[in-house]
Amino acid sequence: MADPSLIACPHCDLLQRLPALPAGGSARCPRCDRELARARPDAATRSLALSLAAACLFVVANAVPMLGLRAAGRDASTTVIGGAIHLWTHDERMVAALVLCTAVLAPGAQIALMLAVALGARAARPAAWVGALLRHQPAARTWSMIEVMLLGVLVALIKIADYANVIPGTALFVLAGLVFVLAAMQASFDARDVWARVVWADAAAEPAADLGPELAS
């Protein structure tokens, strides 16, 4: 019924068997050149450490002001969520919801999912809930736009600097760090390795032998 060492390219459906990969090596589809797998050293430990770091930075980034403004003896400042709230109160509810989703909720979900999966994947046979969470990881990643937001904030900052004194807030620097930590977190994570070990939903279809060595051969 199901052979876990076979892989169909997600972009062109070419059926193939993955070769053994050297540490740090990657396999690409011979037909359409999509990356199929990458051997990541210490994937489990690294993604756990990086997702913990990302969670800390994420909390700080949303708790402290990101931008400040000083003009004509008056001060103003805003946080990421403050930007969304301002839109909401000015009847741009759809855009407010979008900003909140892509700048706060999706990155939060991305980090929380990765943290839970990294913790759950420490077991030799991760439970089925790890797979259930892992399934939503790509979607959270697609809509998480911290790096796009950071570019947007920088453009806004330089734009406003023409009229008033702009004070970059602590959150801005934390966010810049978070962009790199998120990228490293995503890059160190090996979804295929977790899927290869996770407990199958249909226990009857599961191959009896341990899949680890077979996948590597």
Next chain:
Amino acid sequence: MSCPACALVSRPPRGADAGRCPRCDEPLAFRAANSIQRTWAFLIAAAICYVPANLLPVLTTTTPQGSESDTILQGVVLLWSPTGWPLSLIVLVASIMIPSAKILALAYLLLSVQRGWVANPGSRTRAYRIVELIGRWSMVDVFVDTFTAALVQLKPLMAVEPAPGLAFFAAVVVLTMLAVEAFDPRLIWDAIPAEERHA
């Protein structure tokens, strides 16, 4: 048949329904359901929103001299100066060039799949991947306008408020991202004869 969630390849049971993935229980299908129709639907909706997104103002600036509204393109022109041109270029690329290129590229991919073109499947797949990769950067201007409006509240000197065009522009970005997700790139390879496919 390959599972869209966990990539396990399994043989479907004989008969009507493709069933579910034995490893992760995701419903299986040979190709994404109604990929072409769904992609066209999102794409046409995006193209319709693209018109007001570019014609309506995205920001309104109020000063004691009166208030002034700017569209995306006017924003690009306003930013263009000896020091501001890199910013202007970022907004031009992210807000005007990427969304229009995305709409055109996806329409071309859809047509190529529907007409069963066999030429250059590799470069069409690559085009899809580029569209997938750069799409999110269109959101830059939404964030710029959000934080500009949130911060510049110096009444009565100056205040910046969001304007209706912003919602349409945000809709274009979301709809094109959904269109990219709805498109199944494996369709590009379906028109190619099986013996050539494995070459």
